[in-house]
Amino acid sequence: MSHSQRYFEMLGAAYEVPSGPDRFDAFLAAAMAYFFEDEAEGLLAGDVPRYKGDDKTLDTHGQRIGALIEEASRRGSEKSERFHAVLDISARSELVTGNTAAAHLTDRDFPCHLCDLPLDPEAISEIRKSLRSGEHQPQDRIILASVGERQVQACLALIQRPKDIADRVQVSLSYIDWSDALMTRLGEAFGLTHSETEILEGYLANLSQKEIAQQRDRSLETIKGQSKAILRKTGCARMSDVVQLCASIAFLMRQLPEQETPPSAETWMTPKENLSLLPRLKGRKLAWYTAGDGEKPVLFIHGYLQGPFFTPAFRRALAQINVRLIAPSRPGFGYTSPSPSDSDFNETVVRDALALVDHLGLEKISLCVHQGGTSHGFRIARALGRRMGDMLVIGGGIPIDEKVHLSHMDRQTRFAAMATRHAPSVMKMVTSIGLPVYRRRGTRAFLEKQFSKSPADLATLSNSTLMKVQAEGLYHAVEQGAGAWVRDGAAAMADWTDDLEAVDCRQIWLQANDDSIISAQDVAACITKRTNAEFHILDGHGTNILHTAVEDITDALARLQ
Template sequence: MSHTKRYFEMLGAAYEVPSATDRFDAFLDSAIAYFFESTENGTLAEDVPRHHGTDDMLDTHGARISKLLDEALRREISLEERFHAVLKVSARAGRVTGNAAAAQLTGQGFPCTLDELPLDTAALGEIRKTLRAPAHQAQDRIILANVEAPQIRPCLALIQRPGEADDQVHVSLSYIDWPPALMGRLREAFGLTASESEVLEGYLGDLSQKEIADQRGRALETIKGQFKSILRKTGCARMSDVVQLCASIAFLMRHLPERANRPAAAEWVTPKAGLSLLPRPGRQLAWYRIGNGPRPVLFIHGYLQGPFFTPAFIDRLNEAGLQLVAPSRPGFGYSSPSRSRSDFNETVVADALALVDTLGIERLSLCIHQGGASHGFRIAKALGDRLGAMLLVGGGIPIDETRHLSHMDRQTRFAAIASRHAPSVMKMVMSVGLPVYRKRGARAFLEKQFATAPGDLATLDDSVLFTVQAQGLYHAVEQGGEAWVRDGASAMADWRADFEAVNARQMWLQAQDDPVISAHQVAAYLEGRPNIGCRILPGHGVNILHTAVDAIMAELVKLD
């Protein structure tokens, strides 16, 4: 397929996202196909574009699509807020009325009789029970009801007997979705294992025990045992009670004020704990102090993990008498952007030196994380005699397209090539993708990032590790996608001269299962170089910063 055809297919796919946000993944696939002849081994198309500057036409399309997407998301939220089906059931008149949303959900014309409502028998029985009860004794009930037209849809039903309407029962119906975020909350609330959570999700999806067993490839007796475990952990006598309990939690999560229901890590806001601001000419530099020890180490963060650490890691820093001084690069977190793409690298270095001077640090070591490697070596070169030793955690090396791309996961491969050859494509993907993932949530973004890395994917089940990773994501996109575009281009530039100019003692800790860059390729690049050590740590991946704490701390204390 020609470059021109791939270009217009990508553009067409981008324009489809505002009409249905679930089409973003198809757009991303087309953007990847724009560059690669084969997405399996990272073979670049012979006519791959090499626009080192901006593509004004593509930037214009990207801005237009972003506006369309923002409008579509606002309309979607508005529709979600309006979609609240309410039925009013009168015992005296023997009829049911409903609002437009109720008519849409049930497919029923109003008024009608109670028997004409397409609700399951149990739900109708609960409504009749509430109608028969004296008004002063009627209690609000939340139940799971099935709307059986035109297809069976499980809904939450809130049954109420308003005090001002003795003759009426009000039924509020809300369609239930069991997304990963809600299932995660249920799993956490009940203390379920991952397997039990999947069984519960199947049951909530109206599957029988046999259907769940067949779907999961397990023996029926195994599934029955997991049902018993779910009952024991939830304190329920019957699975129908478990369903009502889950429905109640879902109802609360949907109807309480949104901010009250979200965990702190679910807010797309960069944390401010430990944050300081340093005025710069026409800008500001945001930086974090992690730990309270007397020995400072300059920490140059990667992309997603950012300058955030688990409480246990911070405790270890304090015990070792260390503190990490972590500047946010221009456009990340609360640091002002660089004035242009062309002066991004220069601004990063100038910010770091200004911070070190302001803090009065005469000599310090560096800890450099993943995609911060190119910046770290530029800063190290500029520090000159003030530089101590260096620790690199999952550090990157100058990228060679012919050797390194095939070992990257597809998304990293795309980001690398788009940043190097067509930054406007990268900017469009970011500007279209960020609103989509703000809606889907941080977990969905990280699951996509770790799709080919089972070990990293498993870290999302640890609430502490998930929190710091989500915070790193927010830090990377606090001001939009432009900073990511500039940073990616910097990492993909040829920074071999900066690497060669630094003679400080270095230790590299590389994750064996890192899908971003091959640990063995890094080791091969470093082999034979004086004053450089390298260890490959098995069992670790992209999240090595948070999962290899013992190894990292052992090297941090050695820095001079």
């Protein structure tokens, strides 16, 4: 597939996300496919362009889609009304009235005429049959109806001619979201092949065999043959029976849209305990935290999701070694003001750190740098010059070589690395769309996705203390939106080799053996050749090394001078 085709596939998938948060994963897959010829091996497609600046068109799409998702979330509390609609229809005049849900679903003001409803012709025909019957129907009629004009939805329609209501027919409409997850479960339950499951999805969308054939670019005979297989495997005589069976299963599984992804009750707010603010130039403010109250100050440069917040056990250990961590938030993270522009982000990080050291009156200070903060830590260390003490690097990164390091990264990190380098606007789009999705799904869902390839990290989510501190780190990363994350990713992916080489202080590196962000062996290959670096790989730890290797970290902090 060409670059332009992959681009529009990605954009099309992005516009599907507002219709259901479950579609974000399909969009993310399309975004990854935009970059990689072979995702499993981390092979970058040869035709991926490299943008020096932003793609303004893509930025506009991302902002628009993000706004649509936010609006969909805002209306979440109203969803249940929109999908349980009741229409009341006069047999004599075909005049229709309905409840609030019916008005939402049909986008009509009542009363209106039956022919004005946005129902498909077959559904209108079935309703008119009941209207013409002239008497109570002992057998309710259940059909699949297409509702809507701009966005057509497949609904179950229950048509009734109540015995105690003269001259009336009632139609109840319920919308089922045939999500990818639900279709997978239906296919597995009936033993359908992947192709048969996709054909079933076409019937559930109220498409004809001819329309399904056109949609799938297959012959009508092929669709008919696979339809017979569906009937055989489900034990049904007619496809309408299969539709009703699937609808029954969907209701039993409670897969209505408002129940499938309920809005999270979680409030995403960065903690303010132990927070201080330092006024900066042009009205900016630098937010910084302290951990511990020891006499030995260490400047802590946080990573993305595991800092600058610490477990009670870590704080107790700091007290024992008489260390006080001073942890500034980078521009746009937490409560620190953003940098004036993208181009001076790295310089602003360094200037803020030096201003904080001056404000505290520190003539010399050691550094503790963590994960995504590594490149910034070396820039700061270089700028400190003779005021620089020792350095502890926890789960540190290194300058990325696309040909060497990509294949060892987990898929999220690999994607972020390449999006940041080659198409930052794609990264902006993913974060601006993903953030409202995960605010709805909740922190646990985000972290489970982030750690999906790391059993050691997934296990930490079962510990309420570790879960809490990681959630706080996530809030800190996106307190002001996704912009800082994108800028920070660009800083980590830039070539900061000169800064690494320029820092000659004593360094202690602690690397997790099971780190899914970057291979410990790749980091070792870069660092162990340095005469001023002491390098350790810690078994049994993953991305969460900051919280799980407390004893090793505090032992190293105690040795800093």
